[in-house]
Amino acid sequence: xxxxxxADAVSVTLGGRHVLADVTLEVNAGEVLALVGPNGAGKTxxxxxxSGEREPSSGRVTIDDRELGSLSALELARxxxxxxxxxxxxxxxxxxxxxxxxxxPWARTPQxxxxxxxxxxxxxxxxxxxxxxxxFTELSGGERARVSLARVLAQDxxxxxxxxxxxxxxxxxxxxxxxxxxxxxxxxxxxxxxxHDLSLAxxxxxxxxxxxxxxxxxxxxxxxxxxxxxxxSVYGLAVEIIERDGRPLVVPIRRP
Amino acid sequence: xxxxxxxxxxRSRAVLVGIxxxxxxxxxxxxxxxxxxxxxxxxxxxxxxxxxxxxxxxWVPDDVIDRGLWVIRFPRIVMGxxxxxxxxxxxxxxxxxxxxPLAEPGVVGVSAGAALGASIAIVAGLAAFGDWTIxxxxxxxxxxxxxxxxxxARSNGRTEVVTLLLTxxxxxxxxxxxxxxxxxxxxxxxxEQIVFWQLGSLSGSQWREVLIVFVVAVxxxxxxxxxxxxxxxxxxxxxxxxxxxxxVERLRIWSIVLVAVLTGAAVAFVxxxxxxxxxxxxxxxxxxxxSHRALIVTSxxxxxxxxxxxxxxxxxxxxGGELPIGLLTSLVGGPFxxxxxxxxxxxxxxxx
Numbered sequence: 283x284x285x286x287x288x289a290d291a292v293s294v295t296l297g298g299r300h301v302l303a304d305v306t307l308e309v310n311a312g313e314v315l316a317l318v319g320p321n322g323a324g325k326t327x328x329x330x331x332x333s334g335e336r337e338p339s340s341g342r343v344t345i346d347d348r349e350l351g352s353l354s355a356l357e358l359a360r361x362x363x364x365x366x367x368x369x370x371x372x373x374x375x376x377x378x379x380x381x382x383x384x385x386x387p388w389a390r391t392p393q394x395x396x397x398x399x400x401x402x403x404x405x406x407x408x409x410x411x412x413x414x415x416x417x418f419t420e421l422s423g424g425e426r427a428r429v430s431l432a433r434v435l436a437q438d439x440x441x442x443x444x445x446x447x448x449x450x451x452x453x454x455x456x457x458x459x460x461x462x463x464x465x466x467x468x469x470x471x472x473x474x475x476x477x478h479d480l481s482l483a484x485x486x487x488x489x490x491x492x493x494x495x496x497x498x499x500x501x502x503x504x505x506x507x508x509x510x511x512x513x514x515s516v517y518g519l520a521v522e523i524i525e526r527d528g529r530p531l532v533v534p535i536r537r538p
Numbered sequence: 539x540x541x542x543x544x545x546x547x548x549r550s551r552a553v554l555v556g557i558x559x560x561x562x563x564x565x566x567x568x569x570x571x572x573x574x575x576x577x578x579x580x581x582x583x584x585x586x587x588x589x590x591x592x593x594x595x596x597w598v599p600d601d602v603i604d605r606g607l608w609v610i611r612f613p614r615i616v617m618g619x620x621x622x623x624x625x626x627x628x629x630x631x632x633x634x635x636x637x638x639p640l641a642e643p644g645v646v647g648v649s650a651g652a653a654l655g656a657s658i659a660i661v662a663g664l665a666a667f668g669d670w671t672i673x674x675x676x677x678x679x680x681x682x683x684x685x686x687x688x689x690x691a692r693s694n695g696r697t698e699v700v701t702l703l704l705t706x707x708x709x710x711x712x713x714x715x716x717x718x719x720x721x722x723x724x725x726x727x728x729x730e731q732i733v734f735w736q737l738g739s740l741s742g743s744q745w746r747e748v749l750i751v752f753v754v755a756v757x758x759x760x761x762x763x764x765x766x767x768x769x770x771x772x773x774x775x776x777x778x779x780x781x782x783x784x785x786v787e788r789l790r791i792w793s794i795v796l797v798a799v800l801t802g803a804a805v806a807f808v809x810x811x812x813x814x815x816x817x818x819x820x821x822x823x824x825x826x827x828x829s830h831r832a833l834i835v836t837s838x839x840x841x842x843x844x845x846x847x848x849x850x851x852x853x854x855x856x857x858g859g860e861l862p863i864g865l866l867t868s869l870v871g872g873p874f875x876x877x878x879x880x881x882x883x884x885x886x887x888x889x890x
Contacts, residue, residue: 333781335777335780335781354783354785355780355783355784355785355786356783356785357783358783359781359782359783360783363781364777364778364781366775366777366778366781368775369774369775369778370775371773371774371775372637372638372639372772372773372775373639373773373823373828374827374828375770375773375827375828375829376827379770379827379829380774383770383771383774383782384782386767386771386782386783387782387783389767433774437782
């Protein structure tokens, strides 16, 4: 597999505190890499460094062997798309207009011809075709999350970074979105997804990175990372690992 | 697939609105041309205009009326149009970069900053260096005020209504005090000029002044329109806009300069005319939706229409007298602003 993106000894220091310390990882085309870890561990910071939004205090991040800082905002936007946790809107645009905004990096390029096809696909994949004429500001939290995801898909990039895309979604849409994420990887894209639900990470990720206190404490297949001892020590909670359909399920040990 | 439907429907709607606006504007211009103290008849107005286009016709008025039309009436009407367009576009751009539909040059103190700059120019006798000095100082004041409000009121690419208004109060108070100070030190003639300035009036507009504002308004509207797609993306928030390839820092700086130039030029010769930048984009948004390219172009024409009508009323409401146009727009704009504020408060359940 080829590395689409690479972080080399990346550290971020904020006010003297190491928010991220010496993180090295590769994101390969065709795989889903899930980042998991407790609240405040640095997952979102790591994602923002990978997206080029935050410059690391030391270390470097490269896409296609080019350092992020050397790419313009537009060049970056044609290589990677980002779904942020917060998706607010200043003016009441319609859903179809929002999704179309995802195409804007491709304005005045040959890829423009794909617009209709990509937009249609993005909307059907996120199950929002019925919402297109609605105003974004009238939608529920889960609907907004799906529309924002559709916008990210419309950007049609080789690298897709998703920060907790399923936090606001109901059970069925959670499954739908994660299955969609797998499909995106199968198309040859590199996916980094921040997840809170360890069992979902275990079920859908090809590799998992476990982040704790700014460090990448484990990186590997779900079975390698999701072990009772590692999870228990990082989260400070006793868990057991149950095997289901060849995938690990993480269940807290609840004493009666 | 729903995508092509609403988009093309939107486009035809924009065209329809454009045609209606153009018709209304034409009607307002003709009405403005013959109503008032000059006493020209509609046919004389048409005759005078046709002759200017090189078409000989039987309706040409006598010399007094003709001169009156071309020296007093027409420059005033065109000034109303270009000032209205500049203010409305400045409002739309300001709302885009503040991420808040309540941002407006008058409300947040940009107009007051321009007024301060212009008053200083008047008092210091800088006007002796030419027409452009007052305009340049007005622009300088507008730019400083915009930078100040922008630097203070914004966080994470959005501006809370409360912060925006409070900053506006402070900037307005400071600039107001500055203007009062210049009034205090000014001689009688300058004082009159400054007072006239604060009330706003299109009377006494001259062609060379009109030309300056015209150029700024047209160039500013075209520039703002070309930035329209980027303003749309900015509505997603600064982070998302950046992820979509927008150079947010550059867009911000240029937009601030654009707002300052448009506002500065608009108020430089006619004084403060508030709320145009609030009312016009808001109504356009209700009719056409928030897409910025259509919004900006339509706002330019809407602003032109609003000020031509407002000036017509200012000239004709009181027989034999003339109301300051700034007073009229504030009379309408103040309550309008309150309604918007109330709506927004109700919608977001607080002052967010």
